[in-house]
Amino acid sequence: MQFIDQANIEVEAGKGGDGIVAFRREKYVPAGGPAGGNGGKGGSIYFRAVEDLQTLLDFRYNHKFKAGNGSRGGPNNCTGANGKDLTIDVPCGTIIYNAETGDVIADLIQPEETVLIAAGGKGGLGNKYFLSNRNRAPEYALPGLDGEIKSLRLELKLLAEVGIIGLPNAGKSTLISALSAARPKIADYPFTTLIPNLGVVRKPTGDGTVFADIPGLIEGASQGAGLGHDFLRHIERTRVLLHLIDATSEDIIGDYQTIQGELAAYGKNLATRPHILALNKIDAVDRENINLDELAIQLHRISENKVFIISAATRAGLDELMQEVWKILDEMNAVETEELVLMQS
Template sequence: MQFIDQADIEVEAGKGGDGIVAFRREKYVPAGGPAGGNGGKGGSVYFRANEDLQTLLDFRYNHRFKAADGGRGGPNNCTGANGKDLIVDVPCGTVIYNAETGEMIGDLTSGGQTLLVAAGGKGGLGNKHFLSNRNRAPEYALPGLPGEIKLLRLELKLLAEVGIIGLPNAGKSTLISSLSAARPKIADYPFTTLIPNLGVVRKPTGDGTVFADIPGLIAGASQGAGLGHDFLRHIERTRILLHVLDGTSADIIQDYTTIQQELVAYGKGLELRSQILAVNKIDAVDREVTDLAVLQTQLSEISGTKVFLISAVTREGLEGLMQEVWQTLEQVNQEQVDHLVSF
């Protein structure tokens, strides 16, 4: 399955049905009068969040969505049928923008949530509506109004509580495969991971927490370099960040600084998100060249947070790391609850 997280589409609501001009012509009913019915309302276009969808792939091949038009009014004061609404399913986490103005129309985050994106046109009035003491036989009616037409941009932002970030080949995919049932492509060259990978990691309580492996962050990612610019948006929804560093790198401090600078450059408060640092691949580190204890202290002083030494391959240090993840996640969730209660 292709991972598509952006799409541009056009939506058009249905046109309202026309009102008609008609008169009652029945035996034994003298001067029956106007009896033209109103047109039906045009169908509207709604988006609905669907938990079974994971990508915007369907919108790559289908760019236009139109709801049904309303029915024309009928004689004997019959109102035309309303046009059927069109409901378009999108993945949870889809943000809808007006492509022309850039204004955000809505954000669908939970399954079953719906959003009206284009309203159907009103039906036209039949000549019955214009009956008055002055005009006992109106011979005109109104056409239905057109439905809204909008150009939309869809952006999918993954819904994950923990985002795994780091430079290419830091071992992020190996880590998520060790912690969950996710099986991303893993190889010993940069940019092995071309799309975000999701994995569900079980808490000690048995609840599942979604982790996202965010690929392709390099220097300049926030300005479009590498793959990171395309996927930085997926970090926006995460509650905490798990920053994985390559223990075999020639300059781990610089690697850490590079990612932090990209988070700041991207904005939207990513640099303020709670972070946990993990130096990976300690099983492959030359201990005669690199003193891990000294490195751990240096990183902790620079970042102001705990630093864990792990090996995603041998699973060394993962238990302590995950305990910190659960504690931090619980703390962040509680802070959010307290913030809402204060309002």
């Protein structure tokens, strides 16, 4: 699947139908009078968030969307048919910007959340509307109004509870494949993952939690280097960051500091978000020459976060790691519930 997380499109709501000039001329209606109907309303354009879409790929080649026009009014005071509304489905987590001003129009997070983006034009008034004591036979009507036209920029930020981050080839894809049914491309060279991967990990209670494997970041990612600038935005919505560090690296402390520096430079409170550190690939480490426990202690002193020693490939240490993930999420949920209760009381 090709991953597209930004798109520019133009939407045009339908034009309202014209009102008409008409008079009643039946044989047995001596004072017929005006009978021109109003035009129908133009169709509006709505955006709806849906769960079965994961990318903005549908907008790569289709850039223009138009709703139906309203029909003109009819004789005998008949109002024209309204134009057909257009509902555009986008993935949950899509932000809709005004492309000209940069203002956020809508942020669609919840499934089936729907928002009006471009309103259809009003139908024109027929001459029946202008009947008065001073004007018994109006011979004019109004045209329908144009619908709104907007240039939009769509941006998708993945919705995941846990974001797996780290330098290229730290084992993020292997971890998400070990924890979920996701099957990302895995190889022994950097930048294997070119798109974010989502996987649903089951809690002991049976509930599903979405994990996101974010493509490898490098130094300078927050300034646009490598893949990081395109994908750092996807970390914004995650609640917990699981930072994987390659235990076979020659500079484990430096690797940790590189990623933390990029998170701090990017902002959005990423550097202060709850973190869990994991030294991965311990199955490939020469235990006789490398003291993993000592490295974990050093990382803990620097980061003040818990450090786990794991192997995603052999699943060693994953149970303890996941217990910590569930613990942090449960604590965050409890705090949010308490805050909600206080707000409502």
